[in-house]
Amino acid sequence: MALTVAARPQVTKISLVQALEDSDAFTAIAGATPGETVAVIEYLLALLYASDHIPRTDSEWREWVLRGESLAPAAAWLRNDAHERWNLFDPVHPLGQNIALAPFMTEHGVGPAQIVIEQAGDYNQFFDHRHLHHAHPMPADIAFRALLTQMSYGLGGNAKVGKDWLGPLLFPQSVARLGGRVRVLALGRTLGETLRLNLAPGTRRPNDGLNYSWTGGRSRRSFEGRKVTRLPDGPADAHSYLCRSMLLHPTRMSDGSLGVDRVLMGSGEVLPDLPGEFCQDAVMVKRGSKGKDNWVQLRPSADRAMWREAHALYATVAERTKDKDLYNRLALLPGTRVQLWAVGLIARKSTPVAWVADEFPYVPGQEMEFREVSEGGSAICEYVARALWKAADTARVIVYPNPKPSDIKQQTERFNGAADMWAGAGDHFHVLLDAVAEGLEPAEALVGFAAEIAALARTSLNNRLDSLSSHGPGLQARLQAQDRLRGSLTGSRAPHFLQEAARVPR
Template sequence: MAWDGRRPEVRHLGLVELLRGAEGFAALVGSTPGEEIAVLEYLLAILYAAGHAPVDADEWQHWVEERHPLAPAADWLAGQPDDHWDLFHPERPLGQNALLAPFMAEHGVGTAQLVIERAGDYNQFFDKVHLHDPEPMRPDAAFRAMLAQHAYGLGGRAMAKADWLGPQLTYQAVGRLGTRVRVVATGPTLGDTLRLNLAPCERKPTGEARTGTFNHSWTDGRAGRRTFRARKVSRQPDGPADLHSFLGRSILLRPVLVDGEVMVDRVLQAAGELLDPLLPMYLQDAVLEKTRTDGKVLPLRPSEDRALWREAHAVYAATATASQDLTKGADLYDRLARLLDRRVDLVAVGLISRQATATAWVSGTFPYVPGEEDRLKEAADEGLAICEYAAKALYTAAAAARDAAYPNPKPADKTRLLKRFHAEPELWAGAADHFFALMSEVSRGTRPGDGPLANFGTEIRLLTKSVLKDRLSSLTPNGRGMNARAQAEQRLRKRLTGPTCPAYLKEPPRA
């Protein structure tokens, strides 16, 4: 689906039409942020497969600044054999594994298992409602859900039997993007977004781009496709077309006619291909950070405990580092630094999960202007530091309220009682909009210290007081309750006027 940026409705388009009209659509629209990323990945794979990609950073810059047309890729796709792109081909179904066909009639389950957010535990030990759900799914929705599974599918055992294709068929690996935050540079149109994220390819001796192999299906004749009878075998992609169309799942969809319309009514899903640890050339967008446990440098991961905007400082750190060297063209951020006087938005998307169950999609949009990297990083760093200090101040205020309200609690109850007065969750939830407003103002050219950070600090200070007041409102209006409220407010005031309080957050002196 695509949105033209003007009308409220969306349009359902085929891949050829989507590429032909890419300059007229503002963005892709999916049921989840992950689905939108998965479809964008697939469009990038098609561009690479068509050989329509820049071969170095200079050519990439020219393509972006001159809005190089994408029509040649659409023409290439329109000229492809229809059976290569047939979602229901009996031998080579697009994006699927036809080897599962003999088991569909007996073992096929409801289409809800195809949707990451609905499937839960893939083995369905606890919730088997959808196994017999008769509700069919539109083919376009099933196709997009399948792409999301290839990219983001969670680990765990599949509802597949070892005697089908081999014992390894039942063990699903986490998808290529399932463990990290994917960052996409977006422009005013879908065409701009595709060009921004179309990383340059190596050049063949003939001068053409070395794009790699497109994965049409599991049975498309590609040599070296994984089998499931031996040990797990992984491989490196042979190019970006292979990377972006990688079959991270064995999936098969069953078509059925419903009132004369083709629908999908049953699904089989099992283990797919495996990737080796990716080379840096295949991690163009990765925001690298040191892990808190062993100090390894890994791509940024989504966290259940930290909203994605709280990692904005890491995203801006990547752009600030890239801007210091405009010659290597090594990754997305190096190339973006070349685009002077042009704003783009960095959209970060991740999937939070608990074991084999999806918890939530998280996403954030961070404005970026080449040449303003240091200011944006300063604002993100200072903004986060202000919020983290406010959160600690709320903790000490909550502890003061607890100690005054419950002078002699049982040791086992102290944590629970603290949570009653600790307003940190409300602080983080309320601070998000203020943070995005801060970054937006700085992206328009205002120096962080010329007003944006001071305004942000004031808003966070008022928010901190407000959320604490709300938490303390549950105290009884007797002497102990009034004392607990006074102790908490005094502790907060002390923290907000203390020497370690960030300057922009600090409470001004009383007149």
């Protein structure tokens, strides 16, 4: 199965064996989407765990990272593994699939686009007017990577299968392991370094191994009766967990290579709430519920860009409340800069909306500095957003002196530059983090950031006020709104760094 990787200075396709054997010759996995990239890295990690080529302790893990331990032993294990296990179209044990769906393929198989999360959605017609049933062949390597992405990020909802095929529980699909949360990976300079950074040390457990297919090996769930969950036997099992029952039908492409022309997909294995050992990267956030504060894993949001949650990530990095996790191990590499890559899938129920991904620098030993600037930067932006709303409301009162109550919100939004400010603040926030990573003092960095956000706020407000007339109520609304914003940004209630920024000559 081919993977797409970035190799200086080009992008090329390689096999799983090559990805492990020459991992430090490649800079990164080049997936079609962030989710596909994560899913392939997850699978490579599963191979390392299954081959038992992993560090045993945190100190050994540190040595692996610092000296660049070769991953070739895992490649050798994979090369010598039984070849029939790696056949995507094996008639008995197809890789990563459930052969029990075979009797239904001829009559019910649909086009392979169904397995591509971004295309199938809720099974409606696609944006390019292809229907789900159109059997446009898909190259086998693309289908394999789509299969991995479904196993990692598949959404809940009802499958396009018969309720009487294997049992009624084949129909309702559960959210896959990463489908409801933000996954954080530590990125290194090469693919090999990325894999080493994200390996959790330990000793291979007797029953832990790769999930080659639905049949053979582990005893899988039944689709009759009640829903049954299964705790993974170990990290190899967890990283290759079969969260979907899928089957791919082979065909010959126009160039003679193997492809897929029809697929079936239903419910797969169901995970329970996973303990911390299987969520080494989890970012925990406090969410209120019925008067209580609950700690839950960070989820992607359609309303908040990923960088706006950076303070939660850096709080997790700084506090390191778990005994052993990704962030505790990264702390063993003082002075070594890595990028923390956060990826999530935003969905509206069972319909995907967008992939979100962002990178955040981290230098072990500077945990508190990153936490200070991320929290301070977020607080500045939140305050400025409220100030822009107040300025907009000031303009609204003058322009619309006798509004209907139902129109007030829309009228205020006409002059509210908060959305424009948020859209532009992300770039400044990343410059802020990079400056701290390079050694700039947090206080100095935050003053500079506050000045940039204040300037952005003034521009955002002025752009919203441009439609007003230059005389009469329009001019009055413009001047009072600008004065309201100026007072908010420089007044005694403004965050300290905004007040400091106002005192610096520009």
